[in-house]
Amino acid sequence: MSLEVLAVDDSRTMRDMLNLALSSAGFTTHLAEDGIHGLEVLEGIEPDVIITDINMPRMDGFGFMDAVRSEDKWSRIPILVLTTESADELKSKARAAGATGWIVKPFDPTKLVKALQMVAG
Template sequence: MSLQVLAVDDSRTMRDMLNLALSSAGFTAHLAEDGVHALEMLEVTEPDVIITDINMPRMDGFRFIDAVRSNDKWSRIPILVLTTESADELKAKARAAGATGWIVKPFDPAKLVKALQMVAG
């Protein structure tokens, strides 16, 4: 299964790691540095799945998830949160905003690929 994945993270190193993991799995990675940039990219790409960090400048992950879920064109795209945060209240806040799942960094590339395939159906 070849997926189009929009990966949103303010860390260039993390974007590079995600790009490597996704491309190694045969997926196409679209990379954005924050929620504002990701919303701009959604206007010109059609990802099967979105991966987003929570703590980012300009627009954090919670606001980004809310913006995606409030737009009819994108509201059905699965969203996985990939973050260093692990607090239950943040996971609940992400689920309430519309996140599909939660993965804590550092990530295992094989487990990330499996999670992406699972949520993409």
């Protein structure tokens, strides 16, 4: 299954790692450095899945998810949170913001690919 994925993370290293892992799996990957950039990229693509970090400058992952979910054209895109955070209250807040799933960094590329395939249906 080939997927189109938007990955939003302020760490260039993490974006590079995601791009490598997802491209190696045959996915088309679009990268953004924060929530504002992610919204700009979304205007020109139709991803099957979005991956977002939580802690980012300008617009964090919660703000990004709220903005995505507020637009009808994007409201059904699955969103996986990929973050170093693991607190239950943040997971609850992410679910309330529209997150489909939660993966803690560092990630296992094989498990990430399987998770993306699962949420994309």
